Amino acid sequence: MARPRLLVLASTWPAVPEDGTPSFVRDLALQEASDFEVLALVPRVPGSAAREHDGPLRVLRYRFFPKRWEDLADGAILENLRRRRSRWLQLPFFLLGQTIATARAVRSFRPDVIHVHWIIPQGIVARLVAPGVPKLLTSPGGDLYALDSPLMRRVKRWVLGEADRVTVMNRDMMQRAITLGVAPDHVQVLPMGTRVGTTTDLETAEAVRDRTGPPRVFFVGRLVEKKGVHVLIEALRLLPSRLDWTAEIGGDGPLRAALEAQAAGLPIGFLGQLDRPALDAAFRRSDIVVFPSVLSTSGDQDGLPVAILDAFAAGACVVVSDLPGLNEAVDDGSSGVIVPSYDAAALTAAIERLLDDPPRRSRLQAGALARADDYSLETAGERYSALLHDILAAREAAGRQSP
Numbered sequence: 001m002a003r004p005r006l007l008v009l010a011s012t013w014p015a016v017p018e019d020g021t022p023s024f025v026r027d028l029a030l031q032e033a034s035d036f037e038v039l040a041l042v043p044r045v046p047g048s049a050a051r052e053h054d055g056p057l058r059v060l061r062y063r064f065f066p067k068r069w070e071d072l073a074d075g076a077i078l079e080n081l082r083r084r085r086s087r088w089l090q091l092p093f094f095l096l097g098q099t100i101a102t103a104r105a106v107r108s109f110r111p112d113v114i115h116v117h118w119i120i121p122q123g124i125v126a127r128l129v130a131p132g133v134p135k136l137l138t139s140p141g142g143d144l145y146a147l148d149s150p151l152m153r154r155v156k157r158w159v160l161g162e163a164d165r166v167t168v169m170n171r172d173m174m175q176r177a178i179t180l181g182v183a184p185d186h187v188q189v190l191p192m193g194t195r196v197g198t199t200t201d202l203e204t205a206e207a208v209r210d211r212t213g214p215p216r217v218f219f220v221g222r223l224v225e226k227k228g229v230h231v232l233i234e235a236l237r238l239l240p241s242r243l244d245w246t247a248e249i250g251g252d253g254p255l256r257a258a259l260e261a262q263a264a265g266l267p268i269g270f271l272g273q274l275d276r277p278a279l280d281a282a283f284r285r286s287d288i289v290v291f292p293s294v295l296s297t298s299g300d301q302d303g304l305p306v307a308i309l310d311a312f313a314a315g316a317c318v319v320v321s322d323l324p325g326l327n328e329a330v331d332d333g334s335s336g337v338i339v340p341s342y343d344a345a346a347l348t349a350a351i352e353r354l355l356d357d358p359p360r361r362s363r364l365q366a367g368a369l370a371r372a373d374d375y376s377l378e379t380a381g382e383r384y385s386a387l388l389h390d391i392l393a394a395r396e397a398a399g400r401q402s403p
Helices: 024-032 077-083 085-089 091-109 119-129 150-160 171-179 202-208 229-237 256-262 276-285 306-313 344-356 358-375 377-401
Strands: 005-009 037-043 051-054 057-062 113-117 135-138 165-168 187-189 216-220 246-250 268-272 288-291 318-321 337-339
Touching: 005 024, 005 091, 005 119, 024 037, 024 057, 024 113, 024 377, 037 091, 057 091, 077 085, 085 091, 091 119, 113 119, 113 377, 119 135, 119 150, 135 377, 165 171, 165 377, 171 187, 216 229, 216 276, 229 246, 229 256, 229 344, 246 276, 256 268, 276 306, 288 306, 288 344, 306 318, 306 358, 318 344, 337 344, 344 358, 358 377
Parallel strands: 005 037, 005 113, 037 057, 113 135, 135 165, 165 187, 216 246, 216 288, 246 268, 288 318, 318 337
Antiparallel strands: 051 057
8 A cells, every 4th residue: 555645844954964953843754754755845955866765764955045045944944044044036937846746746646635834934945836735744843933924923823824733842932823823722742752762771871871971061053143152252261270170062153253253262162063973972072961041032942952962862961041942851860950041140050060960960861861752763763753643544534524
């Protein structure tokens, strides 16, 4: 029996596997391919192929701008626009290219269901060109939190109103979706997953951990305002001089130069964008992994960074801000430490205590490993696939009932 056809629409996808670009959509699509025939439609980025087979996935990339300047989707689109104003010239062509490519994919692939990642722009395009096709719409956070003008709220309401089901990363996002008109029984919190390997106990995790040098503090993520790296650097500067430590900042973004200037004189290294092997190595070097997320001036904030789930899977001692999603993933004092957002002094105190208390770090590492099982890619894939099947079953039942 043929498997149902699933079209995945996204704007963030690695140019090549494991290149350091956020891969949560790709990773989930690979899991969904166990139950569906999957075609992923994504924009071209530098270094990518037009068509490729990625394991069980077929990946189709559409052109939208002359190759020399086609970099709008290389990373986070909103941040790319903020970083270089000339990229706004690419935006209308990106939307047009995506619309044409999606219409062609719907016509040729004839999907039974579409998994739409991000309300804007993929949700808009899917509603325009595939109004009758069942849809699961997944919001990772930025599209619900940012773009919050009255016009954008009307657009989001229009897009969400046509989705069969909506998934979000935390309970606050779920309430926002309901406020925008989604029926409470049509939206649920369903985070992305992470790769949980064979490291299933603290002894194994410690055996692979790099213990050379002083204790290390680590951050990984886009170097943008909402990630709160400026708060982390301020907190590290406040640590007592008696403590011996180093820190590493993984990731790249528009604030890198400003953050490097802020960190001058501190034992902090900036690693740039990390591919998967480099990220795994950085986790092994780390004693404390910090996610100091904040509410940005644009209204944007994290939903639940997949990097936190990666840290769990690595058996890391995690410190996070008290923001929706982050505070739902971490059980304070058990699988990590929660501190007030934008409070450098509180973050300093938390890091100082952990540096002074290796046994407590070990207990939190064990708690993180235990928590990782709840967020495995396999578990997330099963839940998303079940929801997609539910959407198809509900549409089929509705068709039988209609005259």
